[in-house]
Amino acid sequence: MTEKRPRVALFVTCLVDLFRPTVGFAAVKLLEAAGCTVEVPRAQTCCGQPAYNSGDRRDAKAIALQVIDAFAGYDYVIAPSGSCAGMIRQHFPEMFADDPATLPCAEELAARTWELVSFLVDVRGMQEVAAAPWQRVATYHDACSGLRELGVRDQPRRLLASIAGLELRELPGAEVCCGFGGTFCVKYPDISDKMVGDKADEIAATGADAVLAGDLGCLLNIAGKLSRQGRSVEVRHVAEVLAGMTGDTAPIGEMR
Amino acid sequence: MVSAAREAILADIRRSLKRGPLGPEKAAELDARIAAHRRNLIPARATTLDHARQIDLFVTMAQEVQATVARLSSAADVPEAVARYLAAENLPAELVMAPDPSFDEIPWAKTPLLDIRRGRAEAADAVSLTPCFAAIAETGTLMLVSGANTPTTLNFLPDTHIALVHADQVVASYEDGWDRLRAADSGSEGGSALPRTVNFVTGPSRTGDIEQRIVLGAHGPRRLHILVVENLRGAKDGEASG
Amino acid sequence: MHATSRDFTANARAGLANENLQQALEIMTQRGFPARRREVVARLPEFDALRDVGRTIKEHTLAHLDFYLERYEQKVVAAGGSVHWARTPEEACDAVLKICRAAGAKTVTKGKSMIAEEIGLNDFLEKNGIRPVETDLGEYIIQLRHEPPSHLIAPAMHLVKEQVADTFRGAHRALDPKRSLAEARELCDEARALLRPQFLGADVGITGANFLIAETGSGIIVTNEGNGDLTQTLPRVHIVVASLEKLVPTFEDAATLLRLLARSATGQEFSSYTTVSTGPRRPGDLDGPEAYHVVLLDNGRSQMLGGEFHDMLRCIRCGACMNHCPVYAAVGGHAYGWVYPGPMGAVLTPSLIGIEEAAALPNASSLCGRCESVCPVKIPLPKMLRHWREREFAKKLTRPVWRTGLSLWSWVARRPALYHALSEIASRALGWAAGSRGRFRSLPMAAGWTGVRDMPAPEGRSFHSLWAERAKREGRRW
Numbered sequence: 001m002t003e004k005r006p007r008v009a010l011f012v013t014c015l016v017d018l019f020r021p022t023v024g025f026a027a028v029k030l031l032e033a034a035g036c037t038v039e040v041p042r043a044q045t046c047c048g049q050p051a052y053n054s055g056d057r058r059d060a061k062a063i064a065l066q067v068i069d070a071f072a073g074y075d076y077v078i079a080p081s082g083s084c085a086g087m088i089r090q091h092f093p094e095m096f097a098d099d100p101a102t103l104p105c106a107e108e109l110a111a112r113t114w115e116l117v118s119f120l121v122d123v124r125g126m127q128e129v130a131a132a133p134w135q136r137v138a139t140y141h142d143a144c145s146g147l148r149e150l151g152v153r154d155q156p157r158r159l160l161a162s163i164a165g166l167e168l169r170e171l172p173g174a175e176v177c178c179g180f181g182g183t184f185c186v187k188y189p190d191i192s193d194k195m196v197g198d199k200a201d202e203i204a205a206t207g208a209d210a211v212l213a214g215d216l217g218c219l220l221n222i223a224g225k226l227s228r229q230g231r232s233v234e235v236r237h238v239a240e241v242l243a244g245m246t247g248d249t250a251p252i253g254e255m256r
Numbered sequence: 257m258v259s260a261a262r263e264a265i266l267a268d269i270r271r272s273l274k275r276g277p278l279g280p281e282k283a284a285e286l287d288a289r290i291a292a293h294r295r296n297l298i299p300a301r302a303t304t305l306d307h308a309r310q311i312d313l314f315v316t317m318a319q320e321v322q323a324t325v326a327r328l329s330s331a332a333d334v335p336e337a338v339a340r341y342l343a344a345e346n347l348p349a350e351l352v353m354a355p356d357p358s359f360d361e362i363p364w365a366k367t368p369l370l371d372i373r374r375g376r377a378e379a380a381d382a383v384s385l386t387p388c389f390a391a392i393a394e395t396g397t398l399m400l401v402s403g404a405n406t407p408t409t410l411n412f413l414p415d416t417h418i419a420l421v422h423a424d425q426v427v428a429s430y431e432d433g434w435d436r437l438r439a440a441d442s443g444s445e446g447g448s449a450l451p452r453t454v455n456f457v458t459g460p461s462r463t464g465d466i467e468q469r470i471v472l473g474a475h476g477p478r479r480l481h482i483l484v485v486e487n488l489r490g491a492k493d494g495e496a497s498g
Numbered sequence: 499m500h501a502t503s504r505d506f507t508a509n510a511r512a513g514l515a516n517e518n519l520q521q522a523l524e525i526m527t528q529r530g531f532p533a534r535r536r537e538v539v540a541r542l543p544e545f546d547a548l549r550d551v552g553r554t555i556k557e558h559t560l561a562h563l564d565f566y567l568e569r570y571e572q573k574v575v576a577a578g579g580s581v582h583w584a585r586t587p588e589e590a591c592d593a594v595l596k597i598c599r600a601a602g603a604k605t606v607t608k609g610k611s612m613i614a615e616e617i618g619l620n621d622f623l624e625k626n627g628i629r630p631v632e633t634d635l636g637e638y639i640i641q642l643r644h645e646p647p648s649h650l651i652a653p654a655m656h657l658v659k660e661q662v663a664d665t666f667r668g669a670h671r672a673l674d675p676k677r678s679l680a681e682a683r684e685l686c687d688e689a690r691a692l693l694r695p696q697f698l699g700a701d702v703g704i705t706g707a708n709f710l711i712a713e714t715g716s717g718i719i720v721t722n723e724g725n726g727d728l729t730q731t732l733p734r735v736h737i738v739v740a741s742l743e744k745l746v747p748t749f750e751d752a753a754t755l756l757r758l759l760a761r762s763a764t765g766q767e768f769s770s771y772t773t774v775s776t777g778p779r780r781p782g783d784l785d786g787p788e789a790y791h792v793v794l795l796d797n798g799r800s801q802m803l804g805g806e807f808h809d810m811l812r813c814i815r816c817g818a819c820m821n822h823c824p825v826y827a828a829v830g831g832h833a834y835g836w837v838y839p840g841p842m843g844a845v846l847t848p849s850l851i852g853i854e855e856a857a858a859l860p861n862a863s864s865l866c867g868r869c870e871s872v873c874p875v876k877i878p879l880p881k882m883l884r885h886w887r888e889r890e891f892a893k894k895l896t897r898p899v900w901r902t903g904l905s906l907w908s909w910v911a912r913r914p915a916l917y918h919a920l921s922e923i924a925s926r927a928l929g930w931a932a933g934s935r936g937r938f939r940s941l942p943m944a945a946g947w948t949g950v951r952d953m954p955a956p957e958g959r960s961f962h963s964l965w966a967e968r969a970k971r972e973g974r975r976w
Contacts, residue, residue: 012961014911017918018925019954021961040965042976045918046911050904053865054896055887059908066912094881144866177824181864186946187900188507188862190514193950194828195864224951227937253937253954262583265742268800269564278565286565286747290713293748296551299544299757317767355784376784379698395767404782412727430753450577450714452779452786453731456772461724464764465636465652466659466682467522468530474635475690475697476724476771 008036009071011079011088011113014046015216020252023216026243027080027116033243034124036076043070047079047087053182057095064092068105076123077113080239081215082146083182085115090149115146116239117214121155128162131244135165136234138241139208141199141222142175143215156214156238163241169206173199180221196225203233210234210251212241223253295431302393302428310393311426315484317396321459322472323480330487331422335367338418341481342370342383347416351383352376356405358387359420376407377414384410384417384477390433391421391484395458398482399433402453411455417477419457423486430456499618499646501851503835506858513829518658523827526655531821534765535872545761552758552875555751556812560803566712566745567794573715577777579790586797587617593793594619594704594737598628601735601789603701609719609726610634611706612815613739613795615647615837616850619704630704631696633725635689642669648831648839650817651763656830659685693725703729703787707740708815709755710792713748714776717792720759722770730775736787742799743811749774755814758874762816798850806885810845812875819869819879825862834859841869845882853886857895860886921960929958 008031016023028038048063067088071077079085092106120126138160146152153175160168179185179195186192199222203211211226211233213219223235234251250256270276278286302310315325326337342349350371353359364372377384386406390399398419402408411417427433441449461476472478502509513519526532539545559566571581582597584590590613598606606623608614608630620630620641632641636653640646642665647653654662663679666688679685705726707717717738719726730736746752752774760766779786802811820826820840831839836856838846844859860883869879890896910917932938932955940948947953969976 014921017961018921019956021957021959021964024961024965040962040976042918042962043914045914046907048908048911051908053884053887054900054904055884055889055891056904056908057888057891059905063908063911066914070914144864144868148867148871175868177864177866177868179824179864181866183900183904184862184864186944188510188825189946189950190511191825191828191862192864194514195824196951198824220954221951223954224937224947227952227954228939228950249957250936253952255936256934256955259583261585261589264585265583265794265796265800266564266567268796269567269742269803272800272803272805273561273563274804278562282562283565286562287569290569290747293713293750295750296555296754297544297547299542299548301542321767321770379694397768397772402783402786403780404784407784407786408727408731409785412724412731430756431750434749434753450716450774450776452775452777452783453727454774455727456768456774457770458766458768458772459770462722462770463635463686464530464722465634465639465654466657466662466685467525468652468655469682471682471686473690474686474723474725475633475693475728 006036006075008038008076008078009074010038010040011044011047011071011077011084012040013079013081013084013216015220016080019220020216020237022245022249023080023237023239026237026239026245027078029243029245030116030120030129030239031078033130034120034126039074041070047084049083049087050182052087052091052095061095064095064106065102068092068109071109075112076119077109078116078119079113080116080237082115082143082150082152083215083217085113086145086149088113115150115152115214117156117159117242118150118152121158126159129159129242129244131163131242133165134163134241134246136209137167137169137207138210138212139169139171139203139206140174140238141171141178141211141213141218143213143218144177146214147175152214159242160212160238169208171202171206173202178218178221180217182217185221196221200225200229200231204231208233210236212236212238214238219252223251227253298429298431299394305393305428307426310428311423311484314391314393314396314426317393318459318482319396321396323396323459323482325482325484327484327486331362331485334362334420334483334485335364335370337483338385339367339370341418345416345479347383351385351418352378352381352410352414353385354387354406354410356387377409379413381414382416384414386410386417386419388419388421388425390436391426392428392430392433392456393426394429397430398457400455400457401437401451403451408453408455411457412476415473415477416479416481418481418483421482421484423484499615499837501836501855503847503851503856503859506833506835506862509833509835510829510862513833516830518661519656519830521658522656523830526821527827531765531817535762535818535821538761538765538767542761548754548758549874549876552755553812555746555754556875559745559747560743560808560811563742563745563803566747567742570710570712570715570745573712574777574792577715579715579777579792582791582793584793584795590617590739590793590795591619591622594739595623595626597735597737597791598623598702601702603628603735605696605700606630606702606704607633607697607700607729607733608637609703609705609721609729610637610653611704611739612650612837613706613741614704616797617739617795619739631693631700633693633697633729634723635686638689638693639665646832646837649820650815650838656832697728697732700729700733702735702737703733704737704739705730707738707744708759709746709752710740710744711749711752711774712745716774716776718752718756718772718774720756720769720772722764724771727771727773731786734787735789735791736775736778738792739795740792741795741797759814759816762818762872762874802849807845807849807882809877810842810849810882812877813842813846814875816874818872818874822868822872824866824868825864841879845879845886848886853889853893854895857890860890918960918962922963925956925960926958928956
């Protein structure tokens with residue numbers, strides 16, 4: 001259901017802010033192309049996943065309250081990340097389930113929070129993107145939270161299919177975790193390494209030039225492994241490709 | 257039967273559920289739920305088929321799990337079908353058969369070379385022949401019940417199990433089969449005098465325990481051969497089933 | 499069973515380095531359970547709806563567990579059987595021993611039972627002069643190897659067939675040493691031949707139960723080999739060891755769960771043998787046990803009811819979660835250190851043996867959620883893993899370096915101005931340090947990452963600082 005020029009707040013995510021602002025700018029470009037105005041609330045930092053997944057409910061709630069405040073009043077809150085959007089949509093209400101004072105606000109925020117690509121397709125009704133041709137064979141990794149918490153799967157594939165010159169090749173085991181898992185990858189590096197090693201092998205076996213995904217955590221992990229293996233597969237966030245900004249910045253982890 | 261452990265466990269359960277023992281009204285409600293034994297969602301796979309198609313489905317599903325199936329037009333054909341099967345499998349023409357009255361009508365005299373013993377299975381038995389209680393079309397499953405005439409060992413000890421299914425025993429679902437069992441048992445007072453064992457058998461014995469590779473004949477029968485007799489019992493040859 | 503869950507990290511490392519195990523895991527993930535499940539689920543349009551029904555049946559039963567247990571016991575007794583209630587593994591073992599002694603048992607055959615593993619029954623019986631013989635092929639193999647099971651359904655899943663062959667050669671000394679044991683067929687035939695006399699000679703047969711039916715006082719075993727049936731039919735005494743939460747109200751309820759179980763566990767429509775047994779043999783029966791006993795085990799289940807881990811009681815022990823878990827696929831079942839591996843093991847084990855002992859298990863997960871997505875009764879496994887992490891945090895079981903690091907992160911995250919100043923500094927510094935290479939091969943304090951993969955470099959400016967510049971350029975306030 002499309003409204004006139006909805007007022008969207010961008011949830012940048014800590015990884016995009018620190019590692020790859022291009023993804024944030026790509027998100028802004030796509031949202032504006034979808035007829036939205038985009039603002040970036042200053043008082044945002046993190047969605048609180050690290051604390052939440054480590055069992056620190058208190059800190060997670062404190063951060064969540066900050067998010068609820070910072071994003072009050074906007075029509076939509078959009079994150080170029082399934083895990084951050086999932087955190088807000090699924091887990092904020094869960095965290096405040098026993099807190100009648102805060103629960104309504106958490107639910108209200110959750111209801112208007114979306115992962116970027118699913119927002120473009122499912123809410124704004126986007127069927128294609130205006131991006132210039134991109135001659136690549138690309139494969140797509142389904143980030144776990146986006147897939148399982150938010151149902152993000154068909155939407156990025158649909159939009160990518162509209163880019164001339166881009167051939168999408170399905171990744172066997174696309175839905176298998178890449179081994180990032182936030183703190184998991186550094187707490188259990190051996191296991192994470194096996195998982196990302198398998199993922200990198202599957203990617204390489206497709207023969208694709210590029211691998212795309214909607215979460216920067218996965219992408220940093222996958223890019224780091226491919227690069228350590230000496231493989232030259234281009235790693236990018238799906239937003240950069242959809243926004244036609246692949247010329248603006250080098251792929252993740254590559255020479256600049 | 258009262259024991260300290262029993263009382264402690266029940267008390268612990270109630271404490272965790274934050275209540276005392278259920279009152280008589282609630283207990284009656286739950287007893288009624290049990291007595292009603294309402295069916296839950298049953299897949300449409302077999303229930304939407306007419307009986308002839310259900311038989312076809314039963315045969316297809318049974319074959320999928322490596323049972324072999326022979327369809328016979330009457331019970332009179334059973335002895336020859338058994339003899340033929342044993343010969344084709346290079347098995348000696350001997351078997352142990354359930355001492356079930358339903359087998360009395362079968363013209364065993366037609367195959368005098370078939371060595372038949374009636375009773376339970378012993379270690380040396382290689383082939384058994386049993387009747388069935390029902391056959392479940394949904395997954396090609398045989399329903400066999402234990403009893404004085406149908407010892408369970410016949411289903412498991414021999415290497416080859418031949419099972420006789422009459423067309424009117426084919427039902428859509430496990431629930432259909434179990435309802436027939438309830439009806440058969442309700443003759444006894446108080447209802448529910450179940451047999452010691454009800455076996456739902458779907459294909460021969462198998463294991464995948466070594467490298468996920470399926471091997472037939474782990475401890476139970478390596479071969480399951482099902483004879484499906486199409487005509488209703490009691491109908492003469494050539495008469496249409498009602 | 500003695501737990502080594504404390505050593506998860508070391509066990510996991512050993513698993514990763516174990517080439518046979520890695521080969522076995524590869525076989526499972528590439529052509530085993532997950533593929534078969536996918537195919538069989540695709541053939542049943544009602545599968546997802548059945549998952550909701552299954553969940554409802556289990557929840558209803560748990561909410562009235564005391565009632566259904568009492569009804570179940572009444573029916574078992576009415577059918578001529580006995581019920582023995584056991585709060586602890588010790589009480590359960592004692593009950594089994596008493597029955598075996600009364601029967602003058604020397605040899606006991608066993609169908610596969612995770613409860614028997616949980617209470618350490620085999621060791622206990624052996625200590626008391628009774629010989630237990632595992633008859634499930636996988637259990638038989640690990641019994642010979644003195645190993646615990648590594649999977650709920652396929653206990654010897656961690657082995658390749660060469661290892662099984664070696665074990666058989668070592669244990670079956672009377673057979674021709676030059677015989678071929680190259681194929682699964684040959685190994686299976688050998689076990690069949692050797693176990694047959696054991697079945698026939700056993701005094702007591704012990705099985706588990708996949709379900710117990712309150713309506714009739716029946717127990718259900720779901721097998722493929724037929725060993726469970728021989729175990730419970732041939733000996734004079736049949737003992738069922740089962741935990742409380744195996745109860746379902748009626749046969750119809752069991753049928754629903756059975757439709758979910760085989761498909762979720764092995765990708766079959768139905769197992770080769772699904773057997774419903776009620777009491778001992780009837781007058782006139784030609785075979786069957788003369789006595790039927792059920793040992794009902796609590797061991798922590800009643801404590802889980804109504805609490806944070808209540809949902810775990812719905813588990814029907816199908817193993818789908820571990821079949822689809824990338825952590826299990828990396829390290830195998832033994833890494834978890836106790837009876838129950840994989841995601842369900844990570845949630846259940848702390849409830850049964852304590853979080854201190856099993857602290858690592860709920861943490862060794864990326865919370866990817868694939869387990870929950872295949873659970874036939876929709877258990878929210880990641881949510882419960884997180885609950886355990888909360889308990890560990892509250893008990894300060896987390897390593898100080900992580901607690902401090904995360905506290906610091908959260909502290910800064912609650913101060914946006916400071917956070918953004920630091921973010922800009924960090925992105926500039928790291929961007930500069932990486933130069934034009936675009937990545938780091940190593941980073942101090944990040945060895946967990948850079949030990950095995952490169953770290954891509956930041957672009958060099960933070961999004962917030964760039965957005966501020968853009969706003970300024972466009973004459974906007976921000």
